[in-house]
Every structure is written in C-alpha cells, then in structure tokens.
Amino acid sequence: MSTLRLFLIAAFCIGSVKVGASAGVNIGGLGTPDKDDIEYPDDEEPSEREILLGKTLFYDTRLSKHHNQSCATCHNPELGFSDGLAKGIGSGGDILGRNAPHLYNLAWSVTFFWDGRAASLEEQALGPLVSDMEMQMTPKDVVKRLKEVKFYRDEFAQIYGEISFENVGRAIAAFERTIISDNSPFDQYLAGNKFAMSPSAIRGLSVFVGKGRCTKCHDGENFTDDSFHNIGIDNKDIGRFELDKSAQFKGAFKTPGLRNIIMSAPYMHDGSLGTLEEVVEHYDKGAVGTKNVSPLIVPLNLSTQEKADLVAFMAALTDPVVIQRPIIPQ
C-alpha cells in the first residue's frame, strides 16, 4: 500500500471522528441557535443605524429619573448582562424585588421578565424605564429629555420619523436582539470538535440530558423552554400567578436560558443562590416539602462527581459577548 493511500485513509478516519464527535450522546433537543429562526417585528431586520441608536439608549443615564442609571447598570455586559447583586437597586436607591436576569439570546425568546408579563422585547425594554422602583421615569419625561439632544432628534427622525416612547422601546429591543452567544465550547463540540469540551463537561452533558433531568425545562438551543415553573425557592413571591391565576403558576418563574450562565451569578429569581454548585445542590435535593413545587422537580441523587460534571458542562456554555461602550451624546 502506498504512503499516499495510507495517508488518505488516515485523514478520512480523523475526519469521520471529528464529524461524529457528539454522535454518541443523545442531546435531547439541545443545539446551536440559528439566526434564521429569529422572528423580527413585522419580519424586518433592524438596520445598523437602529441598532446603534438602541445601544446608545441602552447606556444612556438620561433614561433614569436621577440621571444615575441606564439599562446597562443592571444589565452590565461585563457582569454577564446582570449586575452581580442578588436584587438590583433602583434609581432612587430602592432594593428591587427580583434578581436582574441576563440578556443573552433573547432574540429567540417569546416572553420576558421573570413572570413573563411582557410579550415582546419592545414591551420589556420600556418596563424598567417607567417602573416606580427602577428608573422612575414617565413616557413624557423620556421623550422630553431625548428631544433636547440633537443626536436623538436626528436619529429618531431618520429611523422612525419621530421620537416617541414606543420608538425608544423599538430601538433598545433592536440592540438587545444583537446580544447573541452561539459559539461556546458546547457549540464547537456539536459542530464536530470533540476536544472543545473537557471530559468532565462531556460527562456533564450526559447528566444534563439524563439523570439530572435539566432538559425537562432547560431545553432547545438556548437552554430554556420559556415556560414558568415553581422550582421550590420558598419565598412570598407568587411569580406568574400574579398574572394568571392557574394553580400551576403559584410561585412559578420563567426558566432562564443558560448560555453564559457562569457569568451572571447570583442565581434564581431572588438571587438567593450564589454559585452554580449551590444551584445543582438545590435541584439534587428536589425541593421536597415545598408548597406548589412543579412535579418536574424531584430528588436526583447525583454523586459528587456528577454534580461537578454538571457545573463543568454549564461552564462550557460560555461564549462572552463583548460590547464596546458607545459615546453618549451631550
């Protein structure tokens, strides 16, 4: 057999192994998100100009009553688009009711806020601006402040025709839809690079889709079913039940996506768990004895190794999104 022939056979075998790197694991509907699946409002992708306007607004403290907070205060890109706090702090110094959720891959999401009270990213983007606890503005004040700035007058006129509160939401949402994380070690592993994840993370993937029952809720390309579950965090917050009096929503909160989750500690809707290890411990115990807990939450009996592997797998979902801060117009 010629050297060339041997070389070709070897090259073919290596190629086959790479392509089939994840073939041995049933990954239960997990995957890499496809930008073609993003549903834009009116099926229109935003322009670069609209995205830049949204990004500028996202960082502009004019949108808070005391000029001391922007969207990026609680959703800080350097802190995993969260704030590192258990519960956020409002423009007037109030401690907010819930943990600031991260913003990764919301372009694919269909419901927003921990209780799902917003049905679009546009609606969500405007909520904190006019919340009495958060940025404490009124729609009128927002428009008035923006009209005082030439940059905003020009950009809103070009993009939407006018400055309006609704158009502020459209611009911020257009920017938020660009916060996309889709090239983590897990995605590279799925694409065929069997060395992209550590052996521990690969074992963790098996636990995640199997014994750990994580994909009962954290499924799909963004590791969320966008659904609401009572996972047994026992506090007085009734969650989704505030909006829908169906019994299953008592104490239920939206399943957060897990991409870049290691960057956005602390965890749970009240920020009560500081590390992913604590989160895994919580689920392992199964919230036995907690009222209204979802039937999906049961004791897992994970070994110490399996718990460590789960955390290693979640760490393999990391693909940071670096945002260059815009120049805020004066």
Add this chain to the structure above:
Amino acid sequence: MIKRMLALGLCMVFNAQAATLTGELTFVKKPPFAGILYAKNGAGPKAAELDQANKVFDKKVVVVGKNGEITFKNSDEFQHNIFANDPNSGVKFDVGLMNQGQTTKVSADWSENTLTRIGCKIHPKMRSYIANVNSDTYQVLPFTKKQKTYKIDLDAGSASTFVLQIPKYEPVEVTLSPGEAKSIEVMYKGKLRANLSLTLK
C-alpha cells in the same frame, strides 16, 4: 341526439369535477409560520384533531368548518394548557390543564373563514392555528424558514374562487375561469411579501 347531449353533459360534469389549481407561492424574504389556501365552496371538516408531543403541536394549521369540533390531545410527558386569545379573529378560550393522555374538545362556533392563533399557557413557544373555513378543498402550507417557494396543487372540483390566508397578512382572494392564470401580490402592512401565481386547469 339525446344520447349525445347526455354524453356532453357527463363530460362537462367530469371536467368540472376534475379541475386542478396549480401554482407557486414565492416569498420575497423569510416565510412566516404557516398559511392555508382554500376554495370557497363546501362546509369544511366537521371534526379535526390536534396533538401535542415534545412541547410542539403536531400540526401548524388544523382545519375545521363552522361549528366543527376540534379534539385536543396531550401525548406529551409534560402538562399543557391550550388557549386562544387572538385579537385578529376575536376568539378566546382556555381548555385548562391537560395531563399526559388527556383529551378535550372545543367547538369552532366563531366566525368562519378566520385563522385563530392558539398556544400553550405553560409553554409560550408552542403555537398553531385553527383555520375555520367553509371549504372542503384546501391546502395547508407549513412554511419553513429556509424555503422561499411553495408549490400549489389543489384538486379544485367545481370551485372558481380561492383564498390565501396567512396570519396577520392581508387575505388574498382570486377568481379564475377554467384555463385562466393569474399572478397576485401578497402584502403585509402595505409591503410586498410574496408573489402568488395560480392556474386553473
């Protein structure tokens, strides 16, 4: 002579029964979720079924006639709660929590020739549409994001007027004579979204 007239009549009936609507629907950009093309004739199905598994509905569009009965099934390991609250069709209902193996029925007692969005209160990504149409001749069009062109092939019977309905889009109604072909622009909020070409043979 009588025999000849009878034969001619039978031939005409046969021709009317055998009419076929063919054509293409081509989107300018990414297609939406789904649509339906139907002939304006008949009463529509008296019953239809929609199942749920792996957190998805098994059909993108379920077709039923006026006052027809839709049976919702839950073959999933997860609980579901089908509901409608569609401002476009004005339809509202909530079937309540469904466990695995449960079925429930809803009568389509609302305005005909409407598309109603339904979803699951527990899993907001789930969606399907109920097409409540007075038609026995229809073609459901389950669009996918990667495919822009879709073939129309409908056994049209004696129908000559056809309607294309896509959620949120302006409905398109076309009347064709046998042998006639037409091209129609499909609009959404005043913008061209697709071209529909139809031929009645």
